[in-house]
Amino acid sequence: MKISGGVEWSLHCCVVLSEAEGPVPTARLADLHxxxxxxxxxxxxxxxxxxxxxxxxGRDGGYVLTRxxxxxxxxxxxxxxxxxxxAFRCTEIRQQGLLAAPPEQxxxxxxxxKVMADAxxxxxxxxxxxxxxxxxxxxxxxxxxxxxxxxx
Amino acid sequence: MKISGGVEWSLHCCVVLSEAEGPVPTARLADLHxxxxxxxxxxxxxxxxxxxxxxxxGRDGGYVLTRxxxxxxxxxxxxxxxxxxxAFRCTEIRQQGLLAAPPEQxxxxxxxxKVMADAxxxxxxxxxxxxxxxxxxxxxxxxxxxxxxxxx
DNA sequence: GCGTGCATACTCGGATATAAGCTGTCCGAGTAGAGGGGG
DNA sequence: CCCCCTCTACTCGGACAGCTTATATCCGAGTATGCACGC
Numbered sequence: 575m576k577i578s579g580g581v582e583w584s585l586h587c588c589v590v591l592s593e594a595e596g597p598v599p600t601a602r603l604a605d606l607h608x609x610x611x612x613x614x615x616x617x618x619x620x621x622x623x624x625x626x627x628x629x630x631x632g633r634d635g636g637y638v639l640t641r642x643x644x645x646x647x648x649x650x651x652x653x654x655x656x657x658x659x660x661a662f663r664c665t666e667i668r669q670q671g672l673l674a675a676p677p678e679q680x681x682x683x684x685x686x687x688k689v690m691a692d693a694x695x696x697x698x699x700x701x702x703x704x705x706x707x708x709x710x711x712x713x714x715x716x717x718x719x720x721x722x723x724x725x726x
Numbered sequence: 727m728k729i730s731g732g733v734e735w736s737l738h739c740c741v742v743l744s745e746a747e748g749p750v751p752t753a754r755l756a757d758l759h760x761x762x763x764x765x766x767x768x769x770x771x772x773x774x775x776x777x778x779x780x781x782x783x784g785r786d787g788g789y790v791l792t793r794x795x796x797x798x799x800x801x802x803x804x805x806x807x808x809x810x811x812x813a814f815r816c817t818e819i820r821q822q823g824l825l826a827a828p829p830e831q832x833x834x835x836x837x838x839x840k841v842m843a844d845a846x847x848x849x850x851x852x853x854x855x856x857x858x859x860x861x862x863x864x865x866x867x868x869x870x871x872x873x874x875x876x877x878x
Numbered sequence: 879g880c881g882t883g884c885a886t887a888c889t890c891g892g893a894t895a896t897a898a899g900c901t902g903t904c905c906g907a908g909t910a911g912a913g914g915g916g917g
Numbered sequence: 918c919c920c921c922c923t924c925t926a927c928t929c930g931g932a933c934a935g936c937t938t939a940t941a942t943c944c945g946a947g948t949a950t951g952c953a954c955g956c
Contacts, residue, residue: 576938577727577813577842578900585838586819599928608823612903619930632910635928648841661729667738668865671760673873675865685864686737689800690729693852700845712837713820713827721825728899730939751889764942771891784949787889 577656580617583609584655585648587618588706591627592643593718597636606721617655624654643710649701662690729808732769735761736807737800739770740858743779744795745870749788758873769807776806795862801853814842 587603600618604611618637621627626646627637639646664687668675683691739755752770756763770789773779778798779789791798816839820827835843 575727575729575808575813576811576900579815579817580900581814582817582819582838590825597928601928606824607819608826609819610902613901615929616902616931622929629929630910631908631928631930633925633927634911635909637929648838656727659728661727662733663731665731665734667734667759667761672758673742673870674760675869679866685861686734686800689853689856689861693849696852697845697849700848701841704841709837709841714831717827718825728939732940749889753889762941765940767890768892768941774890781890782949783889783947785886785888786950787948789890 575661577652580613580620581652581655583607583614584617584621584651585706585709587614587637588621588626588639588643588646588651589710589713590718590722591637591639592706592710593715594638594722597630597634597638598722599636602636620655621651624650626650626654639706643707644705646706647702648704648706648709649698651706652701660691660694662687662694664690727813729804732765732772733804733807735759735766736769736773736803737858737861739766739789740773740778740791740795740798740803741862741865742870742874743789743791744858744862745867746790746874749782749786749790750874751788754788772807773803776802778802778806791858795859796857798858799854800856800858800861801850803858804853812843812846814839814846816842 586607590603590606591598600615601611603618604614607614618627618629622629622637625640628640629635629637664684666680666684668684669677669680738759742755742758743750752767753763755770756766759766770779770781774781774789777792780792781787781789816836818832818836820836821829821832
């Protein structure tokens with residue numbers, strides 16, 4: 575199990591966007607975090623497709639959060655970048671092979687699938703309990719705002 | 727984020743092993759579940775390396791659980807097959823780029839890393855709360871035992 | 879009848895191809911703003 | 918002085934390679950069993 579590295583970038587970008595006054599372009603976000611601009615653009619597109627950020631084209635354009643930072647959870651960002659598909663997918667092998675269970679016993683979900691689903695639910699619940707605003711509150715926004723205000 | 731498909735196979739195999747009387751070879755486990763024997767062997771080796779199952783060589787050999795089914799959690803199996811490394815790895819990009827935070831502010835873990843770690847902890851806690859014995863209790867072991875008893 | 883040695887068939891284990899997904903990069907379409915010209 | 922047009926520079930968006938990881942397979946090393954032989 576592995577989470578895409580773009581998730582970390584995207585979360586940091588969302589925090590920056592939450593403190594920014596106007597649109598912030600991809601190149602700026604990349605420079606602020608010291609990461610590849612081209613690759614970061616890919617993930618920002620995912621955020622845009624998920625409706626978390628809104629792109630503004632043309633000069634002085636960039637990305638802006640579509641909602642208040644307190645209304646965007648970490649889970650929203652993770653699912654936007656990494657996909658919302660469950661990590662564990664039951665292939666119903668209990669219905670295959672020599673000890674295939676009869677279909678009438680398979681009305682309830684497989685016990686293994688159930689545990690996995692419960693675990694993922696707990697995981698998602700934790701992530702959905704923290705918002706971008708919460709993340710921004712944990713760090714010193716003074717330096718962030720000053721750097722954002724600086725033109726270069 | 728995606729969990730290796732071998733995790734499902736391994737969990738089903740552990741349930742079967744918990745009900746078996748003696749060693750069960752790889753080929754048997756593969757036939758019982760209708761999956762590839764060669765590929766299943768790879769995962770069983772992982773279980774053996776993790777110390778969850780013990781291999782017996784030679785004729786009439788196979789795999790046996792090293793512990794009681796009630797002492798093997800789902801988390802044990804998942805980590806044995808999929809690895810124990812955390813899914814999210816913080817690359818400390820808060821210390822890179824234009825808005826790099828000074829090192830003295832980085833004594834506490836990054837807020838993003840903390841949320842991710844909490845979520846994974848919740849995920850692991852759920853998985854460690856269920857054992858192989860619990861899984862076996864959720865299904866009808868009558869058919870399983872009968873099939874295991876049958877030689878072919 | 880009993881112990882010993884051997885041949886056999888079966889087991890696991892690691893080394894090897896193939897496919898998929900993540901990582902990283904590039905260039906083109908489209909647009910908002912700035913500047914110059916005309917009224 | 919104000920409005921309009923054009924031109925530019927900048928933005929996002931999707932299409933294109935490289936590489937690590939997961940998937941699937943095969944064959945070889947090692948061993949417990951069963952049998953045949955000798956005592």
